[in-house]
Amino acid sequence: MTLICIDPGHAVSTAGKRSPDGSLREYEFNRAVARRLAYHLERHGLKTMYSCDIDQEADASLDSRCKAANSTGADLFISIHANAFGDGWNAANGWEIYHYPGSVKGKPLADAIHARSKLLGLTDRGVKASDFTVIAKTIMPAVLIEHEFMTNLAAVEKLKAADWREKWAAADAKGILGYLGISWIEEKLHWAEKHLDSLHSKGLINSPEAHRNDLDGYMSKGQIFAMLDRIAK
Ligand SMILES: [Zn+2]
Structure with a gap:
């Protein structure tokens, strides 16, 4: 089975790698897109793995990320990033994709x-060649995607927005599937998703993402009582 190694760039402890005002940390964007990319690839029957522990605080070294992909025999390597130019806000914007x-x-x-x-x-800044470590030291076809600039005021709002993260993850997934000759299947929404979003907007459910993939699961008595109590207020 085809195994895709997704590389969520950086981590909580990485210095720099944030918007000039600190309102976006790059690892946060990378991890969100990596998770959604894995979700879309898996629902098309592909196997995915991350190049490191996606929740860990310490940044995994670039060598260890390559080793994780090489030692498991991953078929493709996809590195997820957001770009930056200089230290302050500026006009540089757009996206680019690198291969070795x-x-x-x-x-x-x-x-x-x-x-x-x-x-x-x-x-569109195009397809470019570079010897970045993660695409140089991985032995399978590898790309590094810079999705937008954190140093651009308009772009950073997109990098923070859930709907844009989803658009990027879906576009990355469609490209990978296209490369593998697999047709994209539109996602069927669960019938209860609209209720989940509605309850969240009314403050009756705390984290809709925790339930979205488990809408046929059960609620405990405790969860039901907690929700009834919020409604009663
Ligand atoms: Zn990066």
Whole structure:
């Protein structure tokens, strides 16, 4: 079965790697997109893994991320990032995808993702070659995607927005699936999702994401009483 290694760049402890006002930490965006990318790939029958513990505070070294992919025999490696230019706010914006220079298999993978991502209508900085460690030391087709600039005021709002994170994850997934010759299947929403979102907007459910993939699961008496108590207030 095809195994995709998803590499969520950086971690809680990484210095820098944030918007100039500190309102967005890059690892937070990378992890959110990585999780949704894994979700979309898995619902198409692919196996996924992360290059490191996606919840850990310490940043995994670049070498250990490559080793995780190489030692498990992953078939593809996808590194998720947000870009930055300089230290303050500026006009640099858009997205770009990197493969290793001269990579015969990495470039078509980058091209396939590029073909789907450009439909999002953002400034297209194109497919580029670079010897970044994670695409240089991995032995399978590998790409690194810089989704937008944290140092651009308008772009950072997109990087923070759940709907944009979802758009990026879906576009990345569509590109990877296209590369593998697998057709994208639109997601069928569970019939109860609209109620979940409605209850969340009314403050009766705390974290809808914790329930979204488990809407046929059971609630404990404690959870039911807690919700009834919130309604009674
Ligand atoms: Zn990064």
